[in-house]
Every structure is written in structure tokens, then in C-alpha cells.
Amino acid sequence: MEKAGIPVVQITSAVPIAKMVGSNRVVLGHGIVHVTGDASLSPEDEKELRRELVKKALNALQSTDKQG
Amino acid sequence: MRVVHYLNQFYGGLGGEAKAGVPLETREGAVGPGRLLEQVLGEGTKVVTTLVCGDNYAVEHQAEVTASVVEKVREARADLFVAGPCFEAGRYGMAAGALCSAVRSALGVPVITGMAEENPGADLYREALYIIDSGRSAAKMRDVLIKMASLGRKLVNKVPIGLPTEEGYLRRGLIRDQFVTKTAATRLVDMLVAKVKGEAFESEMVATSFEPIPMPPAVKDLSKAKLMLVTDGGLVPKGNPDKIEGMAATRWGAYRIEGLDDLSGEDYEISHGGYDPRFVQEDPDRLVPLDAVREMEKRGMIGKLHPEFISTSGLANPLSNTRRMGKEMVEKVKQEGVDAVILTST
Known part of the structure; x- marks a missing residue:
């Protein structure tokens, strides 16, 4: 999609793979098995964690600094 | 065997x-x-x-040139279409690739070309396409044409094609x-022993290199942008309607989320054989963060979340x-007027 000029932010815990394939905007996810969550947190804390991750992703979309 | 040959202005004299x-x-x-080429293809x-x-x-008038070439190949009742070899010449290579591709799909005529990697x-x-590795040097013309002729002949005669290293493509x-x-x-121990002894061995895993992708521009005003969520974590509606394979998937799907503020595990399943899916099954927002993104849409931080x-x-x-699949997704994303994508990957 990036090749087609569409801004993409990738949230992933496998950052080296994302970089290897050429992703320009990468945000470190919270684990392979729950990229945007954490079962060990309370539902409220988990949602807050997800908000933070999404905010980071949105910031990356609005920037042209190499992310990740 | 009747052959039609494409050359650029330089090789065409x-x-x-x-x-x-x-x-x-x-x-x-x-x-x-x-x-x-005629010589190395041999008698007949x-x-x-x-x-x-x-x-x-050729590059500036690609559609027109392609249409004429297809017509000429048809008129010539060709058994084989050959383009180049193009070595490192970029425009020549682009034209050769486009023409081979068009001739094969329009006429079903076998095609062969040659280029540097x-x-x-x-x-x-x-x-x-089958592209013979020509290397950079035009001095190798004869060797390259011999390989192109050999593979071209096999394609015409529908003979099984060997591995890239055997055929030179x-x-x-x-x-x-x-x-x-x-x-x-x-095999692994054999390779290891050969490596330790300093002998030659051939790895069965060839590392792929990826060319850099230019960074798309930043989203100027997110509050007016249409955002889409994409995942390669295999989240699908219960029953997996598109039968997306959990490994080496050949398919993808787009699933409605309009009116939803949160994804419920009861409605979804995970088709992905590479990670423990229990946590995402329990709450799919852990993979596709709909709840958080929906909040931000409601607060006006994002213009609109695409409804799939x-x-x-x-x-x-x-x-x-x-x-x-990436190309197919791009078509969809463009059609829907999506400005930016959040991709979540396991």
C-alpha cells in the first residue's frame, strides 16, 4: 500500500520484520499474541494501553520522520 | 517455429x-x-x-505500442515471442516485460526475455515471466541468447521447466x-559439514531482498481523513466466510464494522496458524483496536473510520x-477513498 502512496502505520511486535520488508511507519506493539492489548491488565488499564498505542500510530501517520 | 523478436532502437540498428x-x-x-537468435534456435x-x-x-506510448505489437505477433502467427535481451537498460527492460506480458495474455503465445537482475x-x-538472467554485459550476448532459445523452445514444446539455476532465469x-x-x-547436517570444511553447498532458503519503499506523505489533517483498519492476524467473522487459510493464505476479506463500538469474541474467530489466538479470541480489539479508534472518531480526532x-x-x-493480495487491497482502499491505514501485525 505504501508503494501505491497510501500512508500506512504498522503496529507490530516484530519490528525487525516490518523494517525488513520496508515499512516506513512502525509502532512497537504490545506482544505478538495481543498486539493492541494485554490480558494481564484490568479492562480499564488495557483500554488505556490501546488508546496510547492508537495515538502513537496516529501521530506516526501525521509525521514524515522514519518511525520505529 | 515462427518467432517474432522485439528490439530497442540501439540493437535494432x-x-x-x-x-x-x-x-x-x-x-x-x-x-x-x-x-x-535464429542460429541458436536451430534448424526449422x-x-x-x-x-x-x-x-x-515505448515507455511514453506504452498502450499504443503494446496494442500494435500484439497485433503484429498475431498477424505473424508466431509460435514464440522474444524480447531483448535488455541487460541493464531500464526502459528497454520495462518495455520488454510489458510486451511479453501482454502478448502472452492476449494471444497465449509463449514469451521469453532476458535482463540483468x-x-x-x-x-x-x-x-x-521467465526472464533469463543476462548479467550486465552485452558481451555475453551469445550465452544469453542460447539460454533464452533453450527455455523458449521448452515453453513452445510445453516441456517441464527446470529450476532457475538449471535454466538460468x-x-x-x-x-x-x-x-x-x-x-x-x-540435508542440513550435510550442508553444515560442507560449510565447516569450507566446501561449496547450496542453501535451500534464499534470502529475499526487498527494495526500499518511498515513504508516503504525512496525513495533513487527520480530523478530515478516512482511516481504515487492516490486519494480517487472521481475524475473521465466525465461520470464516471467505475461507481464508491459516497459513500461506491466498485470500483476504473485508468485514463490516459499522455501528460497532467494540468487537466481541463471540462473533469472530482467528484463522492463523502462527500464534496463540486465545487472547484475541477473548477480545478481538487486542488485534483490531476498534474500540479505541471508534472513540477517537467520536471525539473528532479522525474524520471517519471506514465501515469495514x-x-x-x-x-x-x-x-x-x-x-x-497487496495490490488487490490497494485497489479496494483507493476505490473507497481511504486516506490512511492502521495495519496491525502479529
Whole structure:
């Protein structure tokens, strides 16, 4: 999609793979098995964690600094 | 065997860069490297028509040139279409790839070309076509033509095609079954022993290199942008309606999420054989963060969230598959007027 000029932010815990394939905007996810969550947190804390991750992703979309 | 041969202005004998604007010309019989091609193809082969076009003209008028070339190949009742070899010449390679691809799909005529691995035409067409690795040096013309002739003949005669190293073509990223007599463990130890002894061995895993992708521009005003959620973590509605495979997926799907503020595990399942899916099954927002994104849409931080998310399964997938699916997704994303994408990957 990036090749087609569409801004993409990738949230992933496998950052080296994302970089290897050429992703320009990468945000470190919270684990392979729950990229945007954490079962060990309370539902409220988990949602807050997800908000933070999404905010980071949105910031990356609005920037042209190499992310990740 | 009747052959139609495509050459650029240089190999067609018209001249160098000054003649790169020359439109498509048709010549009867073989021209330049075509004479050698005829020779190496052997008895009973004739280059009936040679098509010559300037490199700039071919790239600037691709649709017109493609249509004329297809027509000429049809008229010539060709058994084989040969383009180049193009070595490192980029525009030549792009034209050769486009023409081979068009001739094969429009007429079903076998096609063969040759390029250096660094040629941008190779990047674009190596998965779709057999491209003989020509190297950079035109001094190797004869060797390259011999390989092109041999593979071209096999394609015409529908003879099974060997591996890239046997036939001399650029790896296409295809995977196929093969019977072997030694188990993986034995082969691995053999390779290791050879490596330690400093002997030659051939790895079965060829590392793929990825060319850099230019960074798309930043989203100027997110509060007016349409955002889409995409995942390769294999989240699909219960029952997996598109039958997306959990490994080496050949399919992807787009699933409605309009009116939903939160994803519930009861409505979804995970088709992905590469990670423990229990946590995402319990709460799919852990993979597709709909709840958080929806909040931000409501607060006006995001213009609009597209009413579907796209999903496929990213595991042990040949690049030819993933690139095709990526292109299909791009079409969808463009059609829907999506400005930016959040991709979540396991």
C-alpha cells in the first residue's frame, strides 16, 4: 500500500520484520499474541494501553520522520 | 517455429539515445541479435518479424505500442515471442516485460526475455515471466541468447521447466513440490559439514531482498481523513466466510464494522496458524483496536473510520501471493477513498 502512496502505520511486535520488508511507519506493539492489548491488565488499564498505542500510530501517520 | 523478436532502437540498428523517440517499426526477418537468435534456435526456426522501437517512445506510448505489437505477433502467427535481451537498460527492460506480458495474455503465445537482475523491468515482471538472467554485459550476448532459445523452445514444446539455476532465469518466487531422497535433517547436517570444511553447498532458503519503499506523505489533517483498519492476524467473522487459510493464505476479506463500538469474541474467530489466538479470541480489539479508534472518531480526532476492516493471515506466505493480495487491497482502499491505514501485525 505504501508503494501505491497510501500512508500506512504498522503496529507490530516484530519490528525487525516490518523494517525488513520496508515499512516506513512502525509502532512497537504490545506482544505478538495481543498486539493492541494485554490480558494481564484490568479492562480499564488495557483500554488505556490501546488508546496510547492508537495515538502513537496516529501521530506516526501525521509525521514524515522514519518511525520505529 | 515462427518467432517474432522485439528490439530497442540501439540493437535494432537505428542508433543510440538520439533515436530513442522513434516509433515502432516493423522489419521482415531477423535484425542484429535476431540473426544470432535464429542460429541458436536451430534448424526449422525463422525470425519472421522484428519489431524495433525507441526506448522513450515505448515507455511514453506504452498502450499504443503494446496494442500494435500484439497485433503484429498475431498477424505473424508466431509460435514464440522474444524480447531483448535488455541487460541493464531500464526502459528497454520495462518495455520488454510489458510486451511479453501482454502478448502472452492476449494471444497465449509463449514469451521469453532476458535482463540483468538490477533492471527495473526485472523487479516488475520476474514473478510473471521467465526472464533469463543476462548479467550486465552485452558481451555475453551469445550465452544469453542460447539460454533464452533453450527455455523458449521448452515453453513452445510445453516441456517441464527446470529450476532457475538449471535454466538460468531469475527466481520467480514460485514454490513447487519435489521428491527428495534425504530428509531435511540429513540435508542440513550435510550442508553444515560442507560449510565447516569450507566446501561449496547450496542453501535451500534464499534470502529475499526487498527494495526500499518511498515513504508516503504525512496525513495533513487527520480530523478530515478516512482511516481504515487492516490486519494480517487472521481475524475473521465466525465461520470464516471467505475461507481464508491459516497459513500461506491466498485470500483476504473485508468485514463490516459499522455501528460497532467494540468487537466481541463471540462473533469472530482467528484463522492463523502462527500464534496463540486465545487472547484475541477473548477480545478481538487486542488485534483490531476498534474500540479505541471508534472513540477517537467520536471525539473528532479522525474524520471517519471506514465501515469495514480488511483481514488476511500473514504466515509462511510466498511473496507472489502477498504481493498480489497487496495490490488487490490497494485497489479496494483507493476505490473507497481511504486516506490512511492502521495495519496491525502479529
